[in-house]
Structure formats: C-alpha cells, structure tokens
Amino acid sequence: MFDLLKEIAAYDIITIFRHQSADADALGSQYGMKTFLKECYPEKLVFALGEDVGSAAKLFPPIDHASDEQIEKSCAIILDTANTERIDDQRYSTAKKVIKIDHHIVVENFADVSYVDTNAAATCEILAMLFKRAEYQVSPACAKYLYLGILADSISFTTTSTTQNTLLAAAYLVGCGLDVNKINQERTGISVEDFKYATRIRERVKVEDKVAYSIMDADDYESLGLNYNLAKEKVYALSDVIDFEIYCLFTEDLTYGSKGLYNGSLRSKNVPINEIANVYNGGGHAHACGVKKLDINQIKNLIDDLLKLSNSHYLK
Numbered sequence: 001m002f003d004l005l006k007e008i009a010a011y012d013i014i015t016i017f018r019h020q021s022a023d024a025d026a027l028g029s030q031y032g033m034k035t036f037l038k039e040c041y042p043e044k045l046v047f048a049l050g051e052d053v054g055s056a057a058k059l060f061p062p063i064d065h066a067s068d069e070q071i072e073k074s075c076a077i078i079l080d081t082a083n084t085e086r087i088d089d090q091r092y093s094t095a096k097k098v099i100k101i102d103h104h105i106v107v108e109n110f111a112d113v114s115y116v117d118t119n120a121a122a123t124c125e126i127l128a129m130l131f132k133r134a135e136y137q138v139s140p141a142c143a144k145y146l147y148l149g150i151l152a153d154s155i156s157f158t159t160t161s162t163t164q165n166t167l168l169a170a171a172y173l174v175g176c177g178l179d180v181n182k183i184n185q186e187r188t189g190i191s192v193e194d195f196k197y198a199t200r201i202r203e204r205v206k207v208e209d210k211v212a213y214s215i216m217d218a219d220d221y222e223s224l225g226l227n228y229n230l231a232k233e234k235v236y237a238l239s240d241v242i243d244f245e246i247y248c249l250f251t252e253d254l255t256y257g258s259k260g261l262y263n264g265s266l267r268s269k270n271v272p273i274n275e276i277a278n279v280y281n282g283g284g285h286a287h288a289c290g291v292k293k294l295d296i297n298q299i300k301n302l303i304d305d306l307l308k309l310s311n312s313h314y315l316k
Helices: 002-009 024-040 055-059 068-072 090-094 123-133 140-153 164-174 180-188 192-203 218-222 234-238 274-279 296-315
Strands: 013-017 045-048 075-079 097-102 113-116 206-208 211-216 246-252 262-268 288-294
Touching: 002 075, 002 097, 002 113, 013 024, 013 068, 024 045, 024 055, 024 075, 024 123, 024 140, 055 140, 068 090, 097 123, 123 140, 123 164, 140 164, 140 180, 192 211, 192 218, 192 234, 211 234, 211 296, 234 246, 234 262, 246 296, 262 296, 274 288, 274 296, 288 296
Parallel strands: 013 045, 013 075, 075 097, 097 113, 211 246
Antiparallel strands: 206 211, 246 262, 262 288
C-alpha cells in the first residue's frame, strides 16, 4: 500500500476522481487525497474532478477543472468507486496511469493498480490508515475531509462495518488537530426545509413487520425547495427506530425522462441486503446499498423480497 504513494508521486499532474452523486466519503477521500498531495508536493498540479454532487458538497471546496491534455498526462486516482459506469468524468480512461482505492466489493477491474479493502468502513478510513502507517502528520484540513467521510459511511461509528481500524483512523485524525465539536456542528446542522422534509418522510412511512419504507414523489421535495440530490440522502430520517431492521427511502428521479421511476437507498442493521439490491439495478455494501430506476410494482416486489430475507434471518 505504501508503494502507491511512491507511484503517485512520480507524476507531475495528478487527477482525482470519484463516483457520481458524490457522498461525503467520495468527496472526503477526494479532497483528503488532494490536500495531502498538495501539502507534500506543492509544485505538482492536483485536480479534484467531477460534477455530480449532493448536499455533502457544502462541506468541501469547489470542484476543479482540468483540460483533456492535462488528464492525458496525469496519474488518475479513482476513489470510492467499484465500476467504470459510476465514475464521474469518463476522461479518467485517457490518463497515463489509473490507480483505484476503494472499500466496495470488486465489481470491475479497470485500473492499472488497485487497492481494495472491503473490511474498511470507508475509503477515507483506508487513506487515513495509509497516512498513519507512513507516519505522516496530515494538516487539520486534510484530517477534516477524511473524518467527514468516515463519519458518513460508518453512520457516526454505528454500522457493522465499524472496526478497530475505523476507530484507530479516527483517533489518528483527531491527533492531527481536528476540531471534532466544530465538525459535528457543521455536519449535523440542517435547514428548516430539510427538517420539514424529514418529517414528511416519517409521515409517509409504511411498516411491514421489520421493514419500513417511504416513497417520495418529486412534488414532495420540490415543494420545499429541495432538488433530487438533496432529497435522496434523507434516508437517515428512518434510522434509530428499534423496530426497523431494514429501512428504505425511494425518491422519484425525473432525470429518467418520465414520472414514476424511483431510486432507493436501503439500510439494514444486521441483515445483509446487497445481493437483493443487485437484482434491482443496484448494489453496494452488505448493510447500506442502493437501487435504481424502479417503478411502484418493482418497489413492492423489492419490499416483499426484503421481508422474506428479514424473516428468514430471524428464524435461524
């Protein structure tokens, strides 16, 4: 793993990519890596690329812009992305070298060099442990970006993917001058509109045994001034209920060109659900994954499958 830093450092131009609909782990690993490289090699050109961002973007710097020629001369680092279709900016493929660092299950081999740790709670955890083992003291800014990503993907250290290394990575980042209290205030503060929308999601919730889900139309979030990217991330509104083993938020996405098609965020406390997500145009982690482009009937079928899975799990 340490050799990756040497390979990256051999290039004068470094381009950093992540997945579409970027969450805090995608952005945190991207800007954490960029900040680290610029601090170590101020003479190098380092670009954080991609256009498709969600509400987490408010916690990170603006995106960069690189020319086709710059990307062609660069070492491209792909973070937090399991397959090429999800990479936000397909120009990565023209780079001289492609390096992949990720914590998702391997879906596609597309890089010259890959480091994948599926036991890590977040890609930010992988980077933090890399810098820790290399005995770097990263800046508070770099530490902040990585810590935000770890918090997001571990849901504040509450998921089953949280391990000793997750906490060691967080402790290392705090030791680099992180202001934990300030970060938590920045991260958890929500607008009145967000609060109202989370309430609306709870009001619409349907519960079948241990499975809870809400289906939200575009009118539901647009009427509160939210866009799709902001609305789809509110699955947390259904968390923390003891009786909900599996909880899901389905959000209508009008970019498909017609009404009635939804993307879903699925979460589970104990039951692995990623294999079912794979059947419904999705995938992800064992207990946190997504599905795409489903109509109402497909959502009903998905809920039925999740119910069967949950029941079989607790009958064992």
